[in-house]
Amino acid sequence: MRPTVHDIAAKAGVSLATVDRVLNGRPGVRAVTRARVEEAIERLGYVRDVAAANLAKGRVYPLVFIIPEGENPFMRGLEAEARLAATRSSLERTRIAIVHIPPFGAGALVTAIDAAIADGVAGIAAVAVDAPAVAAAIGRARAAGIAFVTLVSDLAVSVRDHFCGVDNVAAGRTAGSLMARFLGARPGPVAVLAGSMLVRDHRERLEGFCAVMADAGGARRVLDVLEGQDDPERARALVGECLAVHPELAGIYSLGAGNAGLIAALEATGRSDVCVIAHELTEPTRAGLESGLVDAVLNQDAGHEVRSAVRVLRAKADGLPVIAEQERIRIDIFIKENLPPPLDDTGSARTAEA
Incomplete structure (x- = not known):
């Protein structure tokens, strides 16, 4: 049976109020008495339930x-x-x-x-x-x-x-595996659109993606990273320029945001043949999946x-x-065929009429 504050008080020969002052580090207890209470706590092996104490207070x-x-x-x-x-x-x-x-x-x-x-x-x-x-x-x-x-x-x-958050290296590897499967033997390099390489998640996703491209992708060439700063207009300009310079481009991996600009660039150039893997199921990526301009989206909740x-x-x-398992964030993969219903402003699924 676990010792209680009553046991401590009895062992030290003090009142419950004195034990409470010692446990909470409050003044008003003589040094000799405090030492006696602390010795009783140690001898009894008392472990305080901090959560319960905080709830009670x-x-x-x-x-x-x-x-x-x-x-x-x-x-x-x-x-x-x-x-x-x-x-x-x-x-x-x-x-x-x-x-x-x-x-x-x-x-x-x-x-x-x-x-x-x-x-x-x-x-x-x-x-x-x-x-x-x-x-x-x-x-x-x-x-x-x-x-x-x-x-x-x-x-x-x-x-x-x-x-x-998710395991971002695994997320990048997942994107690379999907890209390799979708492209198959089709030739051509792939581009990478990032927000900023100053953030670790973008670097880790790139690391995982490039590792798979060098292996399962048949040593497919990965172009220099386009840093869009998560700005749709900047992303649109960068992707548009990349498509113009590399008409043979086979795929684009968007590992950050700015996807509205990416999709706008694809629409402006009429390039529906480029395989696009993106992150996070947002309004732009959902629209891209529905239109066929985006092939798959990796999402975190x-x-x-x-x-x-x-x-x-x-x-x-x-x-x-x-509890580690409770806190593990999974990676979800969405394609056009398994899109969940969009959510309204209250977080509920919209009805078909909406």
């Missing part, structure tokens, strides 16, 4: 989600899921704030992290930019006792507590990632273990 966890601003549809979906989580926050003993920063901005991310530290939050979730200054800021958060999870793009060299981040941050604040 009605503790609320202030959490911050740091999300890039801009036109990236997936990031806007991630923000929508964070806002949805905020509406449930009172039931989950959390208070969720959302902070916007420029996309791919390491300096802005550092500033946002330091501001959250100064506010004394319990946990931070952020889409990471791979930069030493960001890793150092995460270190400052952890040193302050603040739990930290990375979203979508990881920063494994940091001391973050957990990564909420933004809602699962946000819910996972909240669970992990709360568990870390309570000193509880994380």
